[in-house]
Amino acid sequence: MDPVTPVPSSLTTDLAAVVGADHVLTDAADVAPYATDWRGAYAGTPLAVVRPGSTDEVSAVVRLAHEAGVAIVPQGGNTGMCGGATPSGDGSQVVLSLGRMRKIRDVDPVSSTMTVDAGVVLAEVQQAAASVDRLFPLSLAAEGSCTVGGNIATNAGGTAVLRYGMMRSLVLGLEVVLPDGRVWDGLRSLRKDNTGYDLTQLFIGAEGTLGIVTGAVLTLHPATPARATSWVALPSVAAAASLLPLLRDHAAERLTTWELVSRPALDLVVSQGVPDPLACDAPWFGLIELAGPAGATVGDDLESALGAAVEAGLVLDAAIAGSPAQRDGLWALRERISEAQESLGPTIKHDVSVPITSLDDLVSRLAPALEQALPGIRPIVYGHVGDGNLHYNLSRPESLEPDAFWARAAELSAIVHDCTVELDGSISAEHGLGSSKAAAASAYKSEVEVSLMRSVKDALDPRGLMNPGKVLPLG
Numbered sequence: 001m002d003p004v005t006p007v008p009s010s011l012t013t014d015l016a017a018v019v020g021a022d023h024v025l026t027d028a029a030d031v032a033p034y035a036t037d038w039r040g041a042y043a044g045t046p047l048a049v050v051r052p053g054s055t056d057e058v059s060a061v062v063r064l065a066h067e068a069g070v071a072i073v074p075q076g077g078n079t080g081m082c083g084g085a086t087p088s089g090d091g092s093q094v095v096l097s098l099g100r101m102r103k104i105r106d107v108d109p110v111s112s113t114m115t116v117d118a119g120v121v122l123a124e125v126q127q128a129a130a131s132v133d134r135l136f137p138l139s140l141a142a143e144g145s146c147t148v149g150g151n152i153a154t155n156a157g158g159t160a161v162l163r164y165g166m167m168r169s170l171v172l173g174l175e176v177v178l179p180d181g182r183v184w185d186g187l188r189s190l191r192k193d194n195t196g197y198d199l200t201q202l203f204i205g206a207e208g209t210l211g212i213v214t215g216a217v218l219t220l221h222p223a224t225p226a227r228a229t230s231w232v233a234l235p236s237v238a239a240a241a242s243l244l245p246l247l248r249d250h251a252a253e254r255l256t257t258w259e260l261v262s263r264p265a266l267d268l269v270v271s272q273g274v275p276d277p278l279a280c281d282a283p284w285f286g287l288i289e290l291a292g293p294a295g296a297t298v299g300d301d302l303e304s305a306l307g308a309a310v311e312a313g314l315v316l317d318a319a320i321a322g323s324p325a326q327r328d329g330l331w332a333l334r335e336r337i338s339e340a341q342e343s344l345g346p347t348i349k350h351d352v353s354v355p356i357t358s359l360d361d362l363v364s365r366l367a368p369a370l371e372q373a374l375p376g377i378r379p380i381v382y383g384h385v386g387d388g389n390l391h392y393n394l395s396r397p398e399s400l401e402p403d404a405f406w407a408r409a410a411e412l413s414a415i416v417h418d419c420t421v422e423l424d425g426s427i428s429a430e431h432g433l434g435s436s437k438a439a440a441a442s443a444y445k446s447e448v449e450v451s452l453m454r455s456v457k458d459a460l461d462p463r464g465l466m467n468p469g470k471v472l473p474l475g
């Protein structure tokens with residue numbers, strides 16, 4: 001990386017000439033919402049916040065920053081989990097918000113594609129797909145505020161990955177502003193394009209460290225208005241894992257969601273007013289959803305699957321949603337956990353995945369190890385069991401002050417991550433690395449893998465100005 005160049009005082013004036021003075025923010029109060037993430041877990045001090053309104057403006061902003069040697073932190077809905085969109089604290093970085101780029105450029109129900117600006121909110125993409133009787137299946141709790149550019153940058157997951165894959169399975173083409181300001185127009189909607197390195201996939205999940213995604217061609221799926229949803233009580237995590245092949249045998253590709261919720265996670269959302277449909281004294285619970293086209297017999301499939309599961313001792317009790325309102329109630333039990341946990345103080349988050357057959361082992365090893373390290377610690381465990389992905393999130397013992405708990409984060413995370421890696425897992429299944437997990441991920445990867453990643457970064461961003469310190473640690 002170049003030595004730090006003094007920032008020319010003309011930079012903000014030049015930026016204002018590109019995007020308009022109203023869209024270059026420098027006052028502390030104006031930049032505050034962009035300086036920290038939604039949880040307030042990561043905070044920085046940007047040199048300025050710039051809000052371009054088009055790809056050409058993004059390109060011109062990046063070119064100016066490149067000439068000035070100033071680093072850029074791209075930001076979408078600011079709903080990330082790992083500090084990936086938060087600037088450093090030294091006032092040297094410009095936050096580039098994509099929030100004004102909100103056009104749906106094209107919807108094509110015949111080829112089942114949609115072309116969008118990066119700043120379009122995920123829920124708007126879902127609605128635009130529904131308006132032509134199609135489905136955009138990415139679904140996650142932050143869908144009302146996260147943006148498609150952020151979903152692409154982080155390769156977002158959510159609750160329908162089991163059936164549709166992660167964001168990288170839903171993108172056909174991209175438009176990217178490169179670190180020197182050039183624009184790569186890869187907005188192709190081809191299903192087959194076997195012409196060399198897959199640059200589209202390279203930018204997905206790169207967290208803005210290789211360039212800024214400004215537009216995307218998304219792939220749509222057939223609408224699934226027939227839904228059957230159930231909340232189940234489970235004897236163990238092993239039962240949850242064994243249930244997956246059973247559900248698949250009964251529902252095949254109609255199985256969309258298989259989510260796991262631990263007793264403490266359920267108690268937390270219930271304590272915040274979400275009704276518990278079972279009142280069953282079980283240690284684990286789950287949310288199952290089947291979806292299909294109009295007329296599909298998903299209700300019958302679900303009932304026969306649950307009957308077989310009860311007979312096999314994998315399910316203790318089950319409630320099936322009888323109306324859309326009841327379905328929303330069951331989903332709230334799962335989707336409200338993340339926000340509800342914030343009421344217990346700072347959360348030390350872990351987003352780990354292991355082979356599904358090792359989930360039980362992971363949970364059985366972690367609970368005693370963490371309790372021994374910090375008696376009274378409260379793990380709030382839940383996640384996407386069908387993907388082998390658990391959010392093993394830790395809240396402080398009631399008697400421990402938040403700061404004292406936060407000070408133990410590295411040590412507690414090492415316990416979770418070491419165990420995950422011993423079981424051939426990943427320390428970031430769906431949230432990405434941001435600044436918080438970049439160093440840990442590099443430490444667990446082989447030297448060969450890290451050096452390949454560094455080669456890619458150096459080739460595309462030789463001056464290290466695109467979201468420095470994210471994905472790969474500095475230095």
Ligand SMILES: O=C(O)CC[C@@H](O)C(=O)O
Nearest residue numbers: 141335338349383391393
């Ligand atoms: O807050 C979290 O750790 C998880 C958020 C999200 O990925 C979820 O699955 O609810």
Ligand SMILES: [Zn+2]
Nearest residue numbers: 158383391430
């Ligand atoms: Zn998740």
